[in-house]
Amino acid sequence: MDTLTTPARLSARERQRRVTRGGGPRSVPAPLFVPALVAVAFLVLPLVGLIVRAPWGQLWPILRGSDVSQALRLSLWTSTAATGISLLIGVPLAWVLARTVFPGQRLLRALVTLPLVLPPVVGGVALLLAFGRNGFVGRYLDSWFGVTIPFSPVAVVMAETFVAMPFLIVAVEGALRSADQGLEAAAATLGASRMTVFRRVTMPLIAPSLGAGAVLCWARALGEFGATITFAGSFPGRTETMPIAVYYALETNPDAAIALSLVLLLVSVVVLVTLRDRWLRGGLSQ
Amino acid sequence: MRRTAVTILSVGLVATALAGCGSSSSGGSGSTAGAGSSSSASPSLSGSITVFAAASLTEAFNQIGTQFEAAHPGVKVTFSYAASSALATQITAGAPADVFASASTKNMDQVVTAGYLSNPTTFVKNVMEIAVPPSNPAGVASVADLARPTVKVALCQPQVPCGATAAKVFTNANITVKPVTLEPDVKSVLSKVELGEVDAGVVYVTDVKAAGAKVTGVPIPADFNASTSYPIAALAKSGNADAAAAFVAYVLSPAGESLLTAAGFEQP
Numbered sequence: 001m002d003t004l005t006t007p008a009r010l011s012a013r014e015r016q017r018r019v020t021r022g023g024g025p026r027s028v029p030a031p032l033f034v035p036a037l038v039a040v041a042f043l044v045l046p047l048v049g050l051i052v053r054a055p056w057g058q059l060w061p062i063l064r065g066s067d068v069s070q071a072l073r074l075s076l077w078t079s080t081a082a083t084g085i086s087l088l089i090g091v092p093l094a095w096v097l098a099r100t101v102f103p104g105q106r107l108l109r110a111l112v113t114l115p116l117v118l119p120p121v122v123g124g125v126a127l128l129l130a131f132g133r134n135g136f137v138g139r140y141l142d143s144w145f146g147v148t149i150p151f152s153p154v155a156v157v158m159a160e161t162f163v164a165m166p167f168l169i170v171a172v173e174g175a176l177r178s179a180d181q182g183l184e185a186a187a188a189t190l191g192a193s194r195m196t197v198f199r200r201v202t203m204p205l206i207a208p209s210l211g212a213g214a215v216l217c218w219a220r221a222l223g224e225f226g227a228t229i230t231f232a233g234s235f236p237g238r239t240e241t242m243p244i245a246v247y248y249a250l251e252t253n254p255d256a257a258i259a260l261s262l263v264l265l266l267v268s269v270v271v272l273v274t275l276r277d278r279w280l281r282g283g284l285s286q
Numbered sequence: 287m288r289r290t291a292v293t294i295l296s297v298g299l300v301a302t303a304l305a306g307c308g309s310s311s312s313g314g315s316g317s318t319a320g321a322g323s324s325s326s327a328s329p330s331l332s333g334s335i336t337v338f339a340a341a342s343l344t345e346a347f348n349q350i351g352t353q354f355e356a357a358h359p360g361v362k363v364t365f366s367y368a369a370s371s372a373l374a375t376q377i378t379a380g381a382p383a384d385v386f387a388s389a390s391t392k393n394m395d396q397v398v399t400a401g402y403l404s405n406p407t408t409f410v411k412n413v414m415e416i417a418v419p420p421s422n423p424a425g426v427a428s429v430a431d432l433a434r435p436t437v438k439v440a441l442c443q444p445q446v447p448c449g450a451t452a453a454k455v456f457t458n459a460n461i462t463v464k465p466v467t468l469e470p471d472v473k474s475v476l477s478k479v480e481l482g483e484v485d486a487g488v489v490y491v492t493d494v495k496a497a498g499a500k501v502t503g504v505p506i507p508a509d510f511n512a513s514t515s516y517p518i519a520a521l522a523k524s525g526n527a528d529a530a531a532a533f534v535a536y537v538l539s540p541a542g543e544s545l546l547t548a549a550g551f552e553q554p
Contacts, residue, residue, distance in 0.1 A: 128483065132481065
């Protein structure tokens with residue numbers, strides 16, 4: 001169905017709805033409606049519970065309190081740093097995976113996207129065993145440079161990058177694969193070097209997906225718990241991120257836990273609204 | 287071909303779900319220990335109980351659980367070990383427990399105030415010790431060494447009994463310790479020390495003993511040391527009140543006390 005074949009007697013809005021959603025009966029069959037309703041209830045009720053139980057009256061004083069605001073600030077800058085690093089090293093990797101062919105490429109792609117399915121705490125243990133003071137890389141950092149990574153904000157950024165970078169790599173690789181390579185070829189025939197093509201043609205071409213991937217990466221880094229608490233430990237102001245603060249606040253100060261949870265919920269909603277159609281509709285490869 | 291695949295997948299999912307349901311419900315009828323004829327003349331208990339116990343009780347309670355199941359074939363005991371503060375929060379949020387053994391009276395009082403149990407009995411006491419990796423990389427020899435800025439120290443979160451008791455030790459010794467991490471329970475502190483990621487951790491003497499050769503203990507002098515009392519009680523809403531009461535009685539009995547003393551706990 002397209003705008004040419006929808007009857008003119010319908011309102012403009014109805015015509016547009018039919019063009020985008022298609023014609024056919026508007027009602028949902030009962031065997032689909034009831035499970036769908038259950039799914040909605042299951043997903044929405046916990047969020048409603050959070051909003052209903054929130055200490056709205058004291059929200060602002062709680063959020064300004066020193067331990068809560070420390071966790072907020074730490075989470076914000078570490079997840080931004082993690083996203084920055086992911087852009088710096090993840091985009092080139094995505095380009096290599098999408099635009100080149102070499103033996104073992106499929107295995108490499110599986111390995112670099114492993115953190116997407118790996119339980120985060122397993123990622124934390126792995127980071128500890130690799131970069132910890134006795135880790136097989138960390139021990140040289142310690143003995144040669146006197147640098148230990150665990151229990152520092154650097155460890156927080158590393159843990160968040162580990163779990164969040166694959167999101168960016170997947171998004172960018174998908175976008176590169178479906179981008180129009182004819183434009184890049186045209187630029188090359190006009191005399192552009194490969195790096196110029198990359199900078200001035202490829203990047204602007206995939207900018208929307210790159211942005212969506214970066215937002216997703218940032219949100220994932222913000223919410224990371226298992227890898228951070230295992231590799232970086234937890235100390236207020238230094239390594240206690242928002243999710244960890246929520247976890248411990250439940251035992252000592254439930255109102256603060258709910259307030260922090262609301263902030264994270266708000267951030268998640270903003271992320272989803274920002275991504276909107278890109279995330280829910282055509283996938284990240286638009 | 288596709289319909290066959292879908293059918294196989296749905297059958298597989300349903301089978302997995304049923305297997306999951308099946309194994310949890312058959313937990314109670316699982317263990318019928320061999321030494322049936324030598325069991326005591328107590329009325330035969332059956333079913334299963336869940337014991338929420340402080341992390342520091344792990345090894346001792348595992349042994350007590352094995353002996354209890356041997357003495358009462360037909361009862362299955364499941365343990366859930368975590369920080370007492372976390373367990374108290376879980377119980378007051380409705381977690382299904384039959385017995386609660388806490389590492390401090392403060393967390394037990396939390397549960398009593400919420401009305402989930404009454405009349406706890408203190409069964410042991412524990413004191414603190416410094417645990418260091420076997421090579422003692424920072425050369426920690428006393429409590430005062432923990433205040434050195436180059437020494438990486440792991441402590442428990444302040445609301446957890448081991449963290450609160452360690453704070454008392456530091457007050458007694460008049461030092462300020464800046465840890466690199468505050469762990470959720472005492473066993474997490476111990477594992478950071480075992481992994482060599484920190485130079486020292488303040489744990490209980492029972493934890494140093496249980497870790498054996500994996501850590502070295504640096505004792506804390508008695509005038510600095512602080513202790514914490516462990517109460518135990520059966521929950522009022524227990525689904526298996528008889529077995530729960532029997533387990534508490536076993537812990538308080540000479541058999542239970544000797545196991546606990548062997549693990550390094552002190553008499554209350």
